[in-house]
Each structure stands twice: as C-alpha cells, then as structure tokens.
Amino acid sequence: MLFRILSRDRFRTLVETIMETTEVVAPKKVGVRSDGEPIHQFLPVADFDEMDLAHETTEHSAKTYFLPYRENLSTYAFSDDDWQQEVHYRIQPRAMVGLHACDINALLRLDKVFVRDHFPSPYYVSRRRNTLIIGIDHEPCEGGFCRSLGTDTVTRGFDLYLTDLGDRYFVAVGSDHGFDLLNQVGVAEISDRDTADYLEERKRIAGLFTTEVAVQNLPNLLDIEFESEVWKTWGAKCLGCGSCAMVCPTCYCYGTTERVSMDFSSGSKEKHLYACTVVDFAEVAGGHNFRPDRSTRLKYRYYHQHRGFVEAHDEPKCVGCNRCGRACLTGINPLDVIHDLQAEDEA
Amino acid sequence: MKYLGIDSVRPRIAVFELTGCEGCELQLANKEETLAAFLDAVEVVNFREISSSSSDDYDIAFVDGAVSRADEVERLEVIREHAKVLVALGSCACFGGVSRLKNAFDLNEANREVYGDRPQETLPVRAVSEVVAVDLEIPGCPVSKDEVERIVQHLIWDVPYHFPAYPVCLECKQRYTVCTYEVGLLCLGPITRAGCNAPCPAGGLGCWGCRGPAVEANAEEFLTTVHERGFTNDEIAERMSFFGGFEGLLP
Amino acid sequence: MSTFNNAYDVSREAEMKEPLDFNRRSRLKHVDRVFKAEILNIIHLTEMEKLYQIRLLDPAERARFSFLPGQFVMLEVPGYGEIPISISSSPAKNGYLELCIRRAGVVTGALHRAQRGAKVGVRGPFGSHFPMEEMKNHNLLLVAGGLGLAPLRAPIFEVIDHRPDYGDVNILYGTREPAQLLFDYQYEEWGRIDDIDLRIIVEKPDPGWTGPTGMITELIGDLEIDPRRTFAIVCGPPVMFKSVCRHLVEIGVSMRRIFVSLERRMHCGMGKCCRCNVGSTFTCMDGPVFDYWAVMNLKEAI
Amino acid sequence: MRVDIDVRHLARIEGHGNIVVRIADGDLKEARWDVVETPRFFEVMLKGKHFSAAGILAARICGICSISHCLTAVRATERAFGVTVPDAAARLRLLAKHGETIQSHVLHFFFLAAPDFLGLSSAIPLVEADPEVLQRALRLKGLANRLCDAVAGRTTHPVAFQPGGVSMVPEKRVLSAIRNELEDGLDDLHATARLLATFEIPDFERETEFVALRGEREYPFIGGRLVSSDGVERAENEYLEMTNEAVVAGNTSKWSSLSRESYAVGPLARCNLNFELLHPEARQIAANLGLAPLCHNPFMAHVARLVECVHCAHEAIRLVDEIVSSGDEPAMVAVAPVAGEGVGAVEAPRGILFHHYRYGGDGRIESANCVVPTAQNNGNIHRDLPDFVRQMVESGVNDDQRLELLCSMLVRSYDPCLSCSVH
Numbered sequence A: 001m002l003f004r005i006l007s008r009d010r011f012r013t014l015v016e017t018i019m020e021t022t023e024v025v026a027p028k029k030v031g032v033r034s035d036g037e038p039i040h041q042f043l044p045v046a047d048f049d050e051m052d053l054a055h056e057t058t059e060h061s062a063k064t065y066f067l068p069y070r071e072n073l074s075t076y077a078f079s080d081d082d083w084q085q086e087v088h089y090r091i092q093p094r095a096m097v098g099l100h101a102c103d104i105n106a107l108l109r110l111d112k113v114f115v116r117d118h119f120p121s122p123y124y125v126s127r128r129r130n131t132l133i134i135g136i137d138h139e140p141c142e143g144g145f146c147r148s149l150g151t152d153t154v155t156r157g158f159d160l161y162l163t164d165l166g167d168r169y170f171v172a173v174g175s176d177h178g179f180d181l182l183n184q185v186g187v188a189e190i191s192d193r194d195t196a197d198y199l200e201e202r203k204r205i206a207g208l209f210t211t212e213v214a215v216q217n218l219p220n221l222l223d224i225e226f227e228s229e230v231w232k233t234w235g236a237k238c239l240g241c242g243s244c245a246m247v248c249p250t251c252y253c254y255g256t257t258e259r260v261s262m263d264f265s266s267g268s269k270e271k272h273l274y275a276c277t278v279v280d281f282a283e284v285a286g287g288h289n290f291r292p293d294r295s296t297r298l299k300y301r302y303y304h305q306h307r308g309f310v311e312a313h314d315e316p317k318c319v320g321c322n323r324c325g326r327a328c329l330t331g332i333n334p335l336d337v338i339h340d341l342q343a344e345d346e347a
Numbered sequence B: 001m002k003y004l005g006i007d008s009v010r011p012r013i014a015v016f017e018l019t020g021c022e023g024c025e026l027q028l029a030n031k032e033e034t035l036a037a038f039l040d041a042v043e044v045v046n047f048r049e050i051s052s053s054s055s056d057d058y059d060i061a062f063v064d065g066a067v068s069r070a071d072e073v074e075r076l077e078v079i080r081e082h083a084k085v086l087v088a089l090g091s092c093a094c095f096g097g098v099s100r101l102k103n104a105f106d107l108n109e110a111n112r113e114v115y116g117d118r119p120q121e122t123l124p125v126r127a128v129s130e131v132v133a134v135d136l137e138i139p140g141c142p143v144s145k146d147e148v149e150r151i152v153q154h155l156i157w158d159v160p161y162h163f164p165a166y167p168v169c170l171e172c173k174q175r176y177t178v179c180t181y182e183v184g185l186l187c188l189g190p191i192t193r194a195g196c197n198a199p200c201p202a203g204g205l206g207c208w209g210c211r212g213p214a215v216e217a218n219a220e221e222f223l224t225t226v227h228e229r230g231f232t233n234d235e236i237a238e239r240m241s242f243f244g245g246f247e248g249l250l251p
Numbered sequence C: 001m002s003t004f005n006n007a008y009d010v011s012r013e014a015e016m017k018e019p020l021d022f023n024r025r026s027r028l029k030h031v032d033r034v035f036k037a038e039i040l041n042i043i044h045l046t047e048m049e050k051l052y053q054i055r056l057l058d059p060a061e062r063a064r065f066s067f068l069p070g071q072f073v074m075l076e077v078p079g080y081g082e083i084p085i086s087i088s089s090s091p092a093k094n095g096y097l098e099l100c101i102r103r104a105g106v107v108t109g110a111l112h113r114a115q116r117g118a119k120v121g122v123r124g125p126f127g128s129h130f131p132m133e134e135m136k137n138h139n140l141l142l143v144a145g146g147l148g149l150a151p152l153r154a155p156i157f158e159v160i161d162h163r164p165d166y167g168d169v170n171i172l173y174g175t176r177e178p179a180q181l182l183f184d185y186q187y188e189e190w191g192r193i194d195d196i197d198l199r200i201i202v203e204k205p206d207p208g209w210t211g212p213t214g215m216i217t218e219l220i221g222d223l224e225i226d227p228r229r230t231f232a233i234v235c236g237p238p239v240m241f242k243s244v245c246r247h248l249v250e251i252g253v254s255m256r257r258i259f260v261s262l263e264r265r266m267h268c269g270m271g272k273c274c275r276c277n278v279g280s281t282f283t284c285m286d287g288p289v290f291d292y293w294a295v296m297n298l299k300e301a302i
Numbered sequence D: 001m002r003v004d005i006d007v008r009h010l011a012r013i014e015g016h017g018n019i020v021v022r023i024a025d026g027d028l029k030e031a032r033w034d035v036v037e038t039p040r041f042f043e044v045m046l047k048g049k050h051f052s053a054a055g056i057l058a059a060r061i062c063g064i065c066s067i068s069h070c071l072t073a074v075r076a077t078e079r080a081f082g083v084t085v086p087d088a089a090a091r092l093r094l095l096a097k098h099g100e101t102i103q104s105h106v107l108h109f110f111f112l113a114a115p116d117f118l119g120l121s122s123a124i125p126l127v128e129a130d131p132e133v134l135q136r137a138l139r140l141k142g143l144a145n146r147l148c149d150a151v152a153g154r155t156t157h158p159v160a161f162q163p164g165g166v167s168m169v170p171e172k173r174v175l176s177a178i179r180n181e182l183e184d185g186l187d188d189l190h191a192t193a194r195l196l197a198t199f200e201i202p203d204f205e206r207e208t209e210f211v212a213l214r215g216e217r218e219y220p221f222i223g224g225r226l227v228s229s230d231g232v233e234r235a236e237n238e239y240l241e242m243t244n245e246a247v248v249a250g251n252t253s254k255w256s257s258l259s260r261e262s263y264a265v266g267p268l269a270r271c272n273l274n275f276e277l278l279h280p281e282a283r284q285i286a287a288n289l290g291l292a293p294l295c296h297n298p299f300m301a302h303v304a305r306l307v308e309c310v311h312c313a314h315e316a317i318r319l320v321d322e323i324v325s326s327g328d329e330p331a332m333v334a335v336a337p338v339a340g341e342g343v344g345a346v347e348a349p350r351g352i353l354f355h356h357y358r359y360g361g362d363g364r365i366e367s368a369n370c371v372v373p374t375a376q377n378n379g380n381i382h383r384d385l386p387d388f389v390r391q392m393v394e395s396g397v398n399d400d401q402r403l404e405l406l407c408s409m410l411v412r413s414y415d416p417c418l419s420c421s422v423h
C-alpha cells in the first residue's frame, strides 16, 4: 500500500473538486438526541462544511447507496398483447466520504455476495464501481464490537483512507483512482515523523476498542442452542418492525413486486429490501408460514449472520457496528443476545 | 387493452361519502400525473362531489366516512345492494376515524353544547363494516392515492397488491427519518400498519396510528418499551384511540 | 478536472455481452433479463392445475437452453410477478418446457386466465437436480403426492429417454381425491413400459374409483425394495415425504440416496434475496433437490 | 308560471346540501338552501385534548382546507400560551397556506365550477373533449400539491405544524425546484384567465356585507383585524361580535349575521376589502375580468379566486426566495402551556376561519369553538336565492331546468364546504 500526507486545506480542495462534478455523500448532522448527543446520517452534501467527519457513527449504514431500499430491476413496455423488457444499470458516479472501517468492511462482505459469489449482481457491481470511497479512521462508537469481528481496521475496499494527525491526514492509497486524485490536489511523501505519528495514533485508537464478544464458537453454538429459551425471551421482545435490518450495513435480503402504470402501458419489477424479522418473510401462497413466530424469525437473523454466512464466506456477516442494537426500540442487541446464548451454553 | 390474450373491462365505479372530512375523496383527484389515465381506466358513474350525473349501476363502490346517522345506514344498505365490490375508503370508513372520539361523550350533552335547544339527529359513530359487509378496506387519514390506484388496478386487472404486513418503522427507516423516540416523542409506528411511507414521523409528529394495527403487532412489548420511556397508559391509550383502529389492543 | 474520467458501464463488460445463460452460475450477466417465451398449449388437468407448454421464442436461446431433472425456472408474467416453477418436461426437448401450475395466488391466477399465445418470461434453469448419472444401473422408486408429480415428470421422462440405463422403476402416486389426479392421460403409457410399475392411491374415493384407497405409505409396504440397489425420489407435501423417507430409512435405504424437492418462498432464484434461506442453505441454489441427510441437517426444513 | 326545484344533495360541492325553489302562479313561494350534512361535534371532541393534538384533530374538520384548520388551531393555542413563533416558521406556514389556497381554488375552478360554464356534468369528459384544459388543471393542482407536500409534509392533513413553529423544514433545493414550477404555473394561470373570460357570468347583484381579515401591509392570510364592508372593525379576539352564530331549523350548519341578516366571507370578501394589497399582476387580471371593489355579484368570486391564485403564486415565489437566501434559523420554540384562552383567525380558501380554545394549566382544552367560513356563508347563500330567482325570472328565464342549473351555480360560486361548516 502507498501512503501519503495530505494537508487539511488540500483535503478540502480535494472534496470541493470532487463536488464540482460528482455527488458527494458524507456524514451529516441531522438532529440531536434527547441526551444532547448529535445524530448523523450519510446524506448528499452540497458543501464541504456540511460534512461532519468527527461523527461517532451514523444511524443508518451506507448500504442504501449500494443496495438501495428500492430499486427498479427491469421495466416492461406493453402493447398489442405483447411486451418488451428493458434493463438499466445506474452509471451515475458518486463519491462517499467519511466511511469508517466497519462500513468499508461491510462493503467487502456485500462484495462477496454480489460480486464474487454465483450470479454477481450487475446492479450492485455498477454502483460499487461507480463509487469513490474515502474512509477515515476514528475512535470506537458506543456499543460497537467491531474489534471482535476484526473489522475495526481495513486494508482494502476503499480508494483513500485517512487518519487524522491533527494538522494533516495520513492517507492510505487504495486505488489508482485515489492516487490520481491525490496527485491532482498535491500531496507530500511521508516522512519518518509522519509514520511515527501515524503509528502512535493507531496505537491510541486501537487501545480504545474494548468491547468484546466471542464469536468464533457461534456457528456451532447456534446449532446447539437451536431450541434455547434465549430465543423465546428475546423473540418476545421483537416488534417485527425490520428496523435492525434497515440500518444494518450488511443485511441484504429483499422481495420483489411488480407494478403497472395506470394505463397498463408499462410495468416495472421493483426490488425492495426486506427484513427477516417481518411476519410474512417466509410466508408462501396459501398462507403457510415457515416462520410463524417471532422467536424463530429473530433466531434466523442471528443464524444467517453468524452461521450461514460463515459457512458460505468464512466470516460472519455482522461487522459489529451495533447499529441494529441502537435502532431496536426494545433493546435487542447482538452483545446481549450472544452473551445470553453463551451463558446458556455454559450453564 | 388486451394482455395475456384477455380483454380488460372498464369497471363502473361510484364514490359515496358518509360522515367525514372528504379528504379521502380529495385524494382520488390527486396524483395529477396519472389522473387522466385513472379516469380512463374506470368509468366514474357516481361521484357527487365532482359530477352532477349519477347512476345506480356500478361495480365498485368506494365509501368514505363513518356512519353516524340513520339515513346513512339506509344509504349504505342500498349501496351494498348495488355494488359488486364495496371498498371502505379511509380510516373513518374502516374504523370510525377521529369521529369515533365522539363516542366517549354523552351525545345529548354534546348536542346541547353545540346546538343548544335545537339538537340534531346523531348516532354513535360506527365503521362501515359494522353496518354492512365490506370487501376491501383501505385505511389511512387520508388514504394514499398510490394505494387506491394499486387497489383499483388489482380490481381491474388482478395485478398483485398486498397491504404491507410490517409496521411503519420499516418505511420510516427507509426514509432516513430520525426516530422520534430519540428525541423523546411518542410514536405508534412500531405497531401500525405501513403503506403510508411514514410522513408523520418525518414531520416530527410521530405516528398516530391512522392505518390501524400491523399484522400481528406486538402491542404487549410495545407497551412495555414505551412505559420504560416514561409514557403513561393514558397517553398511549389516547393516541391509540385517536383514529379508532386499535380497539381491543388498548392498554 | 473530472473526478470520474469515465463512468463505469457494467453492460459493456465482455461477459455481459455473451449470450445469456443461467447454467454458468459464476459469470457476470444480465441476471434480470428474461427469455421471452410463448404459451403454445394449455392443457387442463384438474380444476386447480393446468399444464403449460411453452417455447422460448428466440431460436438461438432455445438451442442453448438446457436443464437437468429437478431444476426449476423463475416464470415471469410481466406486470404480475415472478414465481419459481419446477420444470415438468423432458430435458431432451431443448427450449420447450412444460410447467404444471396450480392456481394459488396472483401470478398463478393470471396464468390460469391467460390464453394460448400469451408471452411470458423465463429465467433459469436454477437450482440443484436429481443425480440421474449416479442413479444409473439402479432401481428407482419415485414417490409423488399431489402436485409433487410435476417435478417428478422430468426424471420420469429422463428415464424413459434412457430406459436401458436404469433398473426397475416403481412410481407411486397419491392424491386426496380421484378428481385431483394429475396427468391421468399418461398413466396408460407409463404403465405399459417394460419394468415401469405405476401404482395410484387416493385417500377419499369417489363412486367410480376402483383402485386402492389410503395413504401413500400403504403402497410402499407392498413393494419389494432392495435397499442396496435403490434410489428414491420423494416429492410432495412435507407430512407425506417425511413419513415416506422415514419408512425408507427404516428398511435400510441410505439417506444419501433418498431425494426430496423442497419449497420455500423465492424472489430471485440466485441466492440473493434470502427468502428461501434456511440457516446456511439457500433452497434455490443448494436445493430445491436435497438428499435426506441434508434435509435432516436443515433443522427448520420441514 | 310554476316552478318546482328540489335538488337533494347538490353535486359538485363538498358535503350534503339541498336547494328548494317553488314558484306558483308566478309568485315565489319558497327558495331555500338547507345544509343536511351529518354533524361531527368537533367542539366536543376537542375537549380534553392535549395542545399537541389540537392541530392534528382540527385538521380533520376539512380535508380540503386542512392546512388552514391546523394553522388556526395552532395559532389559537399559541395565542392562549403567549407564544410567538420564529420568523422562519411564520414564513413556512404562510408558504403552505399559499399552496393550499392555490390547490383549493384550482380544484374548485376546474372540477366543480367550470363544467357548468362548459355545459358538462363534470370535468371527466375533458379527458377527451379538451385534454389541454385538463392538463393545465392537473399541472396547477399538482404544483400546489407538491408545494404543500414539501412544506406541510403532505397535501392533506399537514404534519409539520405544531404549537411553537414548524417541526419539519423542507430542503432548500426542493423549494427551489418548486419555485421554477411556480413561474411556469403563472403562465397556466394566465391561460386560465383567458378561459374564464369566455365564461358567461350571470348578471346578478344583491347588496351584501362582506367580512374578512384586513391586511396592514400584506394581503391577509394569517391573523389580523376583522373588518366588514359595512364599517365594523374588531380585534381577532372579538370574533364572536362579528360572527353571531345561531342555530336554524332544518340545518345542521349554523348561520351568522352582523349588520344585516347575513354576510359573506371568502375570496370575493377578501378582494373587496383588501384590493390594493393584491400583487399588481393579480390586480391587472381582476381589472381585465371586470372585478373591482366593492363587487356585489357572488358569481364574481370565480374571478376573485383566480386573482388570488396569481397573487399567491407571486407571494410563494417571493417567500421561497426569502427562505432560500436565509440561514438555518430555528423554526421552533419551546411551548409551555398556561391556563388561558386564545383565538386564531385565518383566511381559509373559503373565507375567514376562527378557532377559539380555553386551556387549563395542564395544557388540555377545556372548551372549544370553531366558526367556519361556509357556516358564515350559508345564511347568505340562503338569502341570495330568492332575489336571484326573482331577477332571473324577470330577465326571462322560465324553465325549471335552466333555473335549477342557475341556482346550483349560485351555490357553487360560494364553493361551499359543508362538512367543514357543520364539523
């Protein structure tokens, strides 16, 4: 990996230059919690100062810019008792600034499903390849357990990755595209002092990540504790509202529906992200529901995160950002659920 | 139009209003981009609010508003007789709507308060389905025209339409709205049926439950969690009674 | 300065320009493009089921289209929806498919109203298949309950097309009532083929019924099965295939030689939408055909 | 000559009302306008409600002018608590108000009124007969609805207005896009004026007292002094002295009166009393179409509505410009309930609207009163009818059908909103 030093001013120039031609999405302050803490979201910004890179975390992940909540998969033009299909992929470039390590790691996991697995998705591929990613190092967020999942650091999946050294950024260059951009605004080579400062900063940050949860034994544990009371207890709390899956950076399940225009001249097949905790997730024609109760549905969310995905892709789907835990109104969160399972196992 | 080898028919539709604000009927004239196509896909034969011609020969009757007077019961029975499909349009028709709040008061006293010594005829408010059989219910205060369109399409062409089973939260999250609980405000989103695209949380109001309960709404846990956040049963019950859709689930 | 010198257009990728082929699972392709097909004939089977003979319209696509018994397609009725349907015809007939469809909801309802000549879309084939190669030189026991006969027709045709490669074939078929029996016009033919034995049972006979009555398990009891030489395929509702499979295991048939076809909700057929996901298993990719051992490990499967 | 007109549930108006006219032996025996809409008892339902619910509930009085009802309720509440909303909020509220006015007036003009002048039973045949007129109607209505959507959170039953200000601030780029649409909308409004010029407006006058808010520097919409064309002037809080509601037999709507037996509110009243405050372009259109204060022909309300649309479109453009160039000032202030009373007066599309609440110290409503524009107009419509019938008969109209149509047109010219008037 190449490293460079970028002054704060040059960074501003960099972002502003990108903005001239390209939509920039970055963490933006959207409100204040009752306890006074700011709330951030990844949103399009029109101005450098609208970004807030000091954000602790964003309420939603950056997922929707790669897997939109609603996306048109194909359109149909009807005429003369016949139809023609059309398929389009998004080719509008976009830049995302201010992604944390977990966010980028989440994209790497989605890549496994949508780029590298069987049947790569051209919709995803085109969004991913048309998105410039500038990540940034940060202190841990409350309740985040990314360290346990090895997602508190990242070495690929971005174009540039910044570490704030106070007066300047230490930049990891992840792609030729990022490299070109840096050269356009002017960067410095790294000095020994830069490296020392960087390592010092990394050490400081790494020391701050303390929330731990053991996940290695989960694939097995989930099978053993399949009938566990833990699921009933937590399942009873589930509102089936899907908030967890909406904010999760890696939840990708969906449904499709078709629509026709009011004159039946055109139709579209639309994909909409769904949630496995929603009541009719596994319902089929005739009304049979493979997962009729809340606890089974909740269980399968964990099952997919920590067992299914591990079997298919050698690592959990979860990146430990705890967004689902924060979004859940009734307090269902991975740390407690997993702890309870492990406690059950030991008992 | 012909598709799949089948000619489609243009159903005759009628729109009637009972006790309500007519906001739902107004929605029928909204969504201007597709209104012309909408009016072309159906034959409007009875819609007093916008047309002075009328006919009793119709396939689909949309009824908005609640039932609150004897003459409305009679009209409704006639409509039921004529209509092949009777659609209750809006929260008033589906649950009684805000008018149902009236039922908490003594009607004679209410009458005296508003009309003095010239009381007007009035009955306790009922939903349409409490008076005649209803084939389809489209909740919402007001209804969303998009949903009305989809249901009309469903009735004409049998294209799919399912009311979302999930609660408002899912759509609210998709809008990136800051959850009202984060700023300490009550919201019925977790137990209310989605389909409205969550405008009220986005407007800072929180959801007031106009679409009635979501499928298998977890009211029990919802109550626990809002109690923990400091809301009282009275407050919650007041909110849940607002549009009349949560009868039977109140704390 | 422009941030992106060239916006990336995925459809210009070389792979995307190759002819569409769903058999190659790991290539980038237009996964939502359908093969356009025409309904050639509609055959009324029962009140609830019709058989659709369809043909891909494009001759080149037709020539390329191939599948293995047990696989399914995503059948698209534009404007109405897309549903998974097992292929119920002989793999030898390229680009001509038979789909047996029960009226169950919106999409199947539209199909039941559709007229001959209507155009539909097909994506696929998807999913796993019955191991016809492995089954060669063995006896086959094919057990179907209700609509389960639809996915069984592909292996039956495959066997008939390659009759000498297989040993004795027993087909057991059961429905609730005689009026629900599918493909009655084919029993005569199947029954007359050498060493294919077809037995049919119904739960509730009507006055004209002369055959046996009862559950399908009762037919199995009468059969002589050599557990070491037999492969079984069991298709039907879960209650039925569970009891049949259990019986077969009891008499010594290896769990790895008993195959079932599972159904789940599906929206993509490609292991993406997760609606058919059971823990680590995608019914659309790892299934719908599973051996009984795999089913036992699915926990939730049945 | 004998005439029997019995219109039960008059079409193309909001709500249920009946017209009865009887002429026997050339004598007018009876000419009535009766409102039979079902009463909902909103004043009772509002009792005990928390102040945060007042606007939400009040909006449901009327689906067409829900923004006005909500804003009036919120204003009454704020005045009871002594709250002043920030400028940013006031601007947004007014902007939404303009959206509603345009939406309501356009709906009335094209869908409820125009068919009479075009010899149609409804606007639906325009789909084929005159698609350009229909498209224009839809463009204008769509534009107004998008404005309401953006500012009020949705077109009907707003979600953004709460005591203390505005809880949802629209994005500036959304407003800028709507600004462009408003510019185009003005062209459509001018085309509509040309269409209106071709309509045959019945020639009828009856001397009438008009009541409206009186603007000081701006054409009035939210709050202000109450004035009448007969010279009465009152403060907002003294609305009862203007409205004098009374229950009348055979009507679920109450009637109002001031210096005479009845008075009129609405676009014509507003124009009559605030003409010089209209945007110059709006005044120009008024002049072109023959509207000048004091106009006593109720049919000229059609012109007044169009004039107001032009005014509101210009005002909306000006407001958007102001909002877009302003900073991100807060649009909400904290509200602490205190025991007290408050009156809110707002010019709804159909005329002046009052809500009056008495609050207990717990922030809950103890008593409520709502005086609604159409309720104020109903008496006046009723009193117009006999004079109108007489004048029409004198001018040679003598068949039932024509007379029935003319009477219906008279009622429609007020754009009555009956469910609102009965509430």
Ligand SMILES: Cc1cc2nc3c(=O)[nH]c(=O)nc-3n(C[C@H](O)[C@H](O)[C@H](O)COP(=O)(O)OP(=O)(O)OC[C@H]3O[C@@H](n4cnc5c(N)ncnc54)[C@H](O)[C@@H]3O)c2cc1C
Residues within 6 Å of the ligand: A283, A284, A285, A286, C072, C081, C082, C083, C084, C085, C086, C087, C099, C100, C101, C102, C103, C104, C105, C106, C107, C108, C109, C147, C150, C151, C262, C263, C264, C265, C266, C267, C288
């Ligand atoms: C691998 C596989 C093979 C199948 N083969 C056949 C067959 O050969 N013949 C046949 O008649 N049926 C078959 N089915 C079942 C068939 O897919 C459903 O009956 C059909 O989806 C119902 O669709 P609908 O729109 O008519 O019903 P609706 O209830 O209106 O369904 C709406 C949507 O729900 C989903 N859905 C509902 N039920 C199912 C289901 N059982 N499986 C998957 N998705 C569902 C679909 O996305 C559908 O579009 C098969 C299912 C699977 C999984």
Ligand code: SF4
Residues within 6 Å of the ligand: A244, A247, A248, A249, A250, A251, A305, A317, A318, A319, A320, A321, A322, A323, A324, A325, A334
């Ligand atoms: S499951 Fe929860 S903690 Fe894990 S990645 Fe998703 S949102 Fe984050």
Ligand code: SF4
Residues within 6 Å of the ligand: A243, B168, B169, B170, B172, B173, B177, B178, B179, B180, B181, B187, B188, B189, B190, B198, B201, B206, B207
């Ligand atoms: S604001 Fe309401 S609807 Fe939205 S997420 Fe929160 S609880 Fe759910």
Ligand code: SF4
Residues within 6 Å of the ligand: B140, B141, B168, B192, B193, B196, B197, B198, B199, B200, B201, B206, B207, B208, B209, B210, B211, B212
């Ligand atoms: S958010 Fe709630 S109150 Fe608002 S429209 Fe939706 S269901 Fe109705």
